[in-house]
Amino acid sequence: MNDSYFGISINDKEFERFRDLIYRExxxxxxxxxxxxxxxxxxxxxxxxxxxxxxxxYKHVDEDRSRAELTELIDAVSTNVTSFFREMKHFEFLTKTALPQTFQRKKNGPFELRLWSAACSTGEEPYSMLFTLLEHEELTSKWNIKLLATDISTKVLQRAMKGAYPITKMDGMPSELLRKYFVTEGDNYVLKDKFRNMVNFRWFNLINNRFPFKHKFDVIFCRNVMIYFDKPTREELVHKFSAALAPGGYLCIGHSESLANTSHDLRYIQPTIYCKP
Amino acid sequence: MSVEWGDQYSVGHEPFDEHHKSMVRIIDQMTELAQKGDDHAGWVARIDELITLSIKHFTEEEAELERRGYAELIDHQDEHRNLLNELLEIRGRYSEKGSKPSLEITEFLANWMAVHVGETDARYRPLFKK
Known part of the structure; x- marks a missing residue:
C-alpha cells in the first residue's frame, strides 16, 4: 500500500520547505x-x-497576502493535548505561594491580579487557573482578577471561548467543580457564561518581537510550548517573559522544559517554577 | 526531592512499571550523588544509564502504544523526545570534569517522572485494562 492510498503525499523536500516556513512564522x-x-x-x-x-x-500559502492560509497551516500543526489541572503542582503553588506573595507585594494596591496563560490551547489551562482563584475566595474576593489567555491557533481559541468539553473527557474533574462552573448541554459540559467571561481570550504569537502589554503580570503560565522551540527562540522568549513579569512575579513552564541550560535572569524556585527578582 | 513510588504511578502494564521504577531508582542515586558532592565519574555513569534505559523504555512503550492505536501518540512522543534531548544536553555539560553534580537537574528529572508517569502515561492506562 503506497502513500497515495491515503491521499496526497508529501516528500522530504516539501516537508523541509513547510518546516522552514512554520519555523519562521x-x-x-x-x-x-x-x-x-x-x-x-x-x-x-x-x-x-x-x-x-x-x-x-506551499505556493498558495506563500502568495496569500491576507496570511489567512498561513493561520490555517499553523493551526494544523500546533494543536495540543491538554486537560484540566494538568501539572497539579502549579495550581497548588498558585494558592500556597504565588497568591499570598502577590497580596503581600501589592498590599498598597493596585488590587489587581494579573495572570496570563500564554499558550492556552482549548482553554483547560486558563479555566483551571480561574477555578483555582475562585475556589480560594477567602483570598481573592477583594481582588480584581485579570486573566489573559492567548494562543497562536485560532481554531483552539474558538474552542476555548466556547468552553464546551465532552463529558467523557472530564472524568478527573471533582463533581463539585463541575456543578459550580458548568452546565450540561447534550454531550458536553459547558462553562457558565459568568465564568467564561472572566477570561480574556486573544490571538497572540509568542515570537512577536514586542509584547504589547501595558501592565506587568503577577503570574505567567507557558507550558509545553518551549519544547517546540529551538534554543535561541526559547532564550528570547524567556527574556520577553521576564520583561513582562512584575518583580516578584512567577513563570511556570512545562515539566519537560528546563531553563537550566538557558541564559536568563529569573530565580529558580523549584522544578518548572521561576521568579522574577 | 524524590518520587515515592505508589499505585497511582502504575500504568497497568508490568514491564513498563518496572522500567519506570528503574528510572526513578537511577534518579534517586543521582540525588544522593548531588547531595554528597563531586563523584563526577559516578554521576556521569548514572546519566548514561538513564539515557540508555530511557531510549529502551520509550521505544518499547511507543511501539506498544502504536500497536494499540493510541490516539495521543504524537504528543506523547514529543514528551519523550524532549526529555531525551534534555538528557543528552545535560550529558554534554558533564563531558569535561569541571561541572559538579546538581540538585536542580535531579529535581527536574524527578518532577518530570512524577508528571509524565502520573499524568501523561496515566492517559493510556485504559488501553491496558483487562
Whole structure:
C-alpha cells in the first residue's frame, strides 16, 4: 500500500520547505515525526482548495497576502493535548505561594491580579487557573482578577471561548467543580457564561518581537510550548517573559522544559517554577 | 526531592512499571550523588544509564502504544523526545570534569517522572485494562 492510498503525499523536500516556513512564522520546530501529521491534517485542506500537491499548497500559502492560509497551516500543526489541572503542582503553588506573595507585594494596591496563560490551547489551562482563584475566595474576593489567555491557533481559541468539553473527557474533574462552573448541554459540559467571561481570550504569537502589554503580570503560565522551540527562540522568549513579569512575579513552564541550560535572569524556585527578582 | 513510588504511578502494564521504577531508582542515586558532592565519574555513569534505559523504555512503550492505536501518540512522543534531548544536553555539560553534580537537574528529572508517569502515561492506562 503506497502513500497515495491515503491521499496526497508529501516528500522530504516539501516537508523541509513547510518546516522552514512554520519555523519562521511561529518558532515551532517540527521534528521528523510530524511529517505524517502534517500530511494527514492538510490533505483535506489541500483538496478542498482544488490543489494537487504540497508544492502547490506551499505556493498558495506563500502568495496569500491576507496570511489567512498561513493561520490555517499553523493551526494544523500546533494543536495540543491538554486537560484540566494538568501539572497539579502549579495550581497548588498558585494558592500556597504565588497568591499570598502577590497580596503581600501589592498590599498598597493596585488590587489587581494579573495572570496570563500564554499558550492556552482549548482553554483547560486558563479555566483551571480561574477555578483555582475562585475556589480560594477567602483570598481573592477583594481582588480584581485579570486573566489573559492567548494562543497562536485560532481554531483552539474558538474552542476555548466556547468552553464546551465532552463529558467523557472530564472524568478527573471533582463533581463539585463541575456543578459550580458548568452546565450540561447534550454531550458536553459547558462553562457558565459568568465564568467564561472572566477570561480574556486573544490571538497572540509568542515570537512577536514586542509584547504589547501595558501592565506587568503577577503570574505567567507557558507550558509545553518551549519544547517546540529551538534554543535561541526559547532564550528570547524567556527574556520577553521576564520583561513582562512584575518583580516578584512567577513563570511556570512545562515539566519537560528546563531553563537550566538557558541564559536568563529569573530565580529558580523549584522544578518548572521561576521568579522574577 | 524524590518520587515515592505508589499505585497511582502504575500504568497497568508490568514491564513498563518496572522500567519506570528503574528510572526513578537511577534518579534517586543521582540525588544522593548531588547531595554528597563531586563523584563526577559516578554521576556521569548514572546519566548514561538513564539515557540508555530511557531510549529502551520509550521505544518499547511507543511501539506498544502504536500497536494499540493510541490516539495521543504524537504528543506523547514529543514528551519523550524532549526529555531525551534534555538528557543528552545535560550529558554534554558533564563531558569535561569541571561541572559538579546538581540538585536542580535531579529535581527536574524527578518532577518530570512524577508528571509524565502520573499524568501523561496515566492517559493510556485504559488501553491496558483487562
Amino acid at each position: 511561529s518558532g515551532i520546530k517540527l521534528r521528523d515525526n510530524k511529517k505524517d501529521l502534517l500530511r494527514q491534517r492538510l490533505n483535506k485542506r489541500i483538496r478542498s482548495l482544488g490543489l494537487m500537491s504540497f508544492s502547490e499548497y
